[in-house]
Amino acid sequence: MAVGVFDSGIGGMTVVREIRKRFPGEKIIYFGDTKRVPYGNKSKEELIRLSEQIVAFLIAQGAKVIIDACNTTSALALPHLREKFTTPIIGVLEPGAEHAVHESTGKIGVIATKATIDSHCYTSKIMEKDKDTDVTAVACPKLVGFIEDGDLDSDYLKRILKSYLNEIFLNNCDTLIMGCTHYPFLADTINQLVGEEIKLIDPAIPTVDILEGYLEESQSEEICYVSGDLHEFNNTLMKVFPNHGFEKIVEFDPIVDGE
Amino acid sequence: MAVGVFDSGIGGMTVVREIRKRFPGEKIIYFGDTKRVPYGNKSKEELIRLSEQIVAFLIAQGAKVIIDACNTTSALALPHLREKFTTPIIGVLEPGAEHAVHESTGKIGVIATKATIDSHCYTSKIMEKDKDTDVTAVACPKLVGFIEDGDLDSDYLKRILKSYLNEIFLNNCDTLIMGCTHYPFLADTINQLVGEEIKLIDPAIPTVDILEGYLEESQSEEICYVSGDLHEFNNTLMKVFPNHGFEKIVEFDPIVDGE
Numbered sequence: 001m002a003v004g005v006f007d008s009g010i011g012g013m014t015v016v017r018e019i020r021k022r023f024p025g026e027k028i029i030y031f032g033d034t035k036r037v038p039y040g041n042k043s044k045e046e047l048i049r050l051s052e053q054i055v056a057f058l059i060a061q062g063a064k065v066i067i068d069a070c071n072t073t074s075a076l077a078l079p080h081l082r083e084k085f086t087t088p089i090i091g092v093l094e095p096g097a098e099h100a101v102h103e104s105t106g107k108i109g110v111i112a113t114k115a116t117i118d119s120h121c122y123t124s125k126i127m128e129k130d131k132d133t134d135v136t137a138v139a140c141p142k143l144v145g146f147i148e149d150g151d152l153d154s155d156y157l158k159r160i161l162k163s164y165l166n167e168i169f170l171n172n173c174d175t176l177i178m179g180c181t182h183y184p185f186l187a188d189t190i191n192q193l194v195g196e197e198i199k200l201i202d203p204a205i206p207t208v209d210i211l212e213g214y215l216e217e218s219q220s221e222e223i224c225y226v227s228g229d230l231h232e233f234n235n236t237l238m239k240v241f242p243n244h245g246f247e248k249i250v251e252f253d254p255i256v257d258g259e
Numbered sequence: 260m261a262v263g264v265f266d267s268g269i270g271g272m273t274v275v276r277e278i279r280k281r282f283p284g285e286k287i288i289y290f291g292d293t294k295r296v297p298y299g300n301k302s303k304e305e306l307i308r309l310s311e312q313i314v315a316f317l318i319a320q321g322a323k324v325i326i327d328a329c330n331t332t333s334a335l336a337l338p339h340l341r342e343k344f345t346t347p348i349i350g351v352l353e354p355g356a357e358h359a360v361h362e363s364t365g366k367i368g369v370i371a372t373k374a375t376i377d378s379h380c381y382t383s384k385i386m387e388k389d390k391d392t393d394v395t396a397v398a399c400p401k402l403v404g405f406i407e408d409g410d411l412d413s414d415y416l417k418r419i420l421k422s423y424l425n426e427i428f429l430n431n432c433d434t435l436i437m438g439c440t441h442y443p444f445l446a447d448t449i450n451q452l453v454g455e456e457i458k459l460i461d462p463a464i465p466t467v468d469i470l471e472g473y474l475e476e477s478q479s480e481e482i483c484y485v486s487g488d489l490h491e492f493n494n495t496l497m498k499v500f501p502n503h504g505f506e507k508i509v510e511f512d513p514i515v516d517g518e
Contacts, residue, residue, distance in 0.1 A: 009487075010495050010499070013500045013503060016500075016503065020504055025283075029482060029484075030505065031483075031484045031485075031486075032486070033514070034486055034487030034488065034491070034492050035485075035486035035512060036486065053513055053514045056513075057484075057513035147495075147499060150494075150495060150497075150498025152499065185499045223289070223320075224291065225289065225290045226291045227293055227295065228268075228291075228293030232293070233269060233291065233293050235409075236408075236409060237269060237272065239408075239411075240269070240409060240411065241269075241273075241276060245275075246287075253294060254315075254316035255309055255313065256312065
C-alpha cells in the first residue's frame, strides 16, 4: 500500500526517514511544494486550496493513506481535508503535541518557524490535551536555512541554536518538541546541546505510530478464499504448508454461474 | 501491490510459497475453487466462464497482477482472460515449458494429472519452443490425493511415485516438469527418487520470475515530486538525507491555482 507524504519543501523527508526505518518495504510517494515554500505566510484559504490539490494528486498516484508532514497545513487545513477526502490523512501536529504531553511532567518547550509559533497551534493543541501545561514556544527563524544549506553541525549553527534554546533552559522545560519537520535533521546536534535532562520530541515518530495502524489494517486484508469446505481445506493446508502466512482463510464463492 | 493467485484448489499454494520466499513483504490474495475442483473434466467454455469471474473478483479485492496457478486454465482460458482484462495475468504453463526447454538437452519428462496430460498442453508448448524435443508425458492420477491427505513422503507414496517415474527413467529424460501445482509439495521426495541426473522443474519458480518484472515496474513508481527547482532540492536532499530511497525525483506541479 502506497503512503503519500507532502510538505512545503524538504522537511517532510524526516517523516519519510522514519517510515523507511520502521517499514522498509513500504512504498512512498512524496510531494514537496518547493515552488511555494514557505507556507507560513499564506492564508488559511490559500493553504486549503493548495493542500486539496496536493492530496487529490497523491491519491491519483495511488496513495492509500496520506501524511500531511507540514505543521502549518496540519494546523490550518487538515480538518477541511478530512471532510473532503475519504482517504485517511494523518497530520504531524496532533501526534507531536500528544506525545509531548505524555512524556512531560508539565513544562514543554516548542521550537518552530516564526509562522508556526505565531499561529500558537502547538500551544493550543498542548493545552487541549492538558490545560495546566506550561508551554515555552520559541521561534527559530534561521534554522531552516542552515538545513537547506546542508549545515547540520557547524560551530556557527551551534551558537545560533544555543541562543534559541536559552529560553527553553531558563523555563526548565523537560520536553522539547521539534515543531518543524526540518528540525529532526538537527536532532543529534540539539541533543548534544540540551543533554539528557530534556527529552527531544520528533513528531514524525508518533505520526508514524498512527500510520502503523493503517498499514496493519491493510495487511489484515491478506485473505485466502475457498469456494468449498473450509475445514477440509484448512486441514490439508496445515499439513502441506503450515507457514502459508494468510491472516484469514474464509469460505466464499464469488462465482454465480458456470457450475 | 497485491498479487492475486488462483487455482482449482490448494495446489496454487506452491506458487504462494515461492512468492513468500522471494518477496516476503508482498501482499497476496488467494482464491482456491475447492467447490469445483478438479477442473480437468470441465469444458473450455465452462473454464473461461469460471476463471473470468475469479479474475474479476481478485481485481475487485485489489489485485494488481494475477497468477493463474492452474495448469488447466493456463492452457485453455488464459488467452481469453488476457483479452478481457487489462490487469496482467501470468500463467504457469508457458514459464514452466520455457524453463524446461532451456534446461534440457532435448529429453523432457512431464508428470501431471490425467486431464493435463490428455490435453497435451505441455507437449505442445514445449514443441512450440523447440520442435525437436522428445517429450515423455506421464499421467499420475493418484498423486493429488496423497498431497490432499498430507502424505508427502510415506513408503507407499514412494512406491506409487516410482512406478509413475519408470517411463521417465526409461526414456532417459534429463529434465522433469512437475506439471501440476500440487506436485512441488512432493519435490523433496521426487528429488530423492530421480537423483541428480534429472533436473526437476517447478513452474512456480519461472512464473514468479515473471512476477518480479511486474513488481519492479510498480516499485519504480516510487517517486518524489517537487514543484520548484529540482537541482536545488536534490542538492539539499543529498546533504541531509542521502539514503532517501526514491528511485526518481521529478519536477512537477500538480497545483493549478492558489498561488
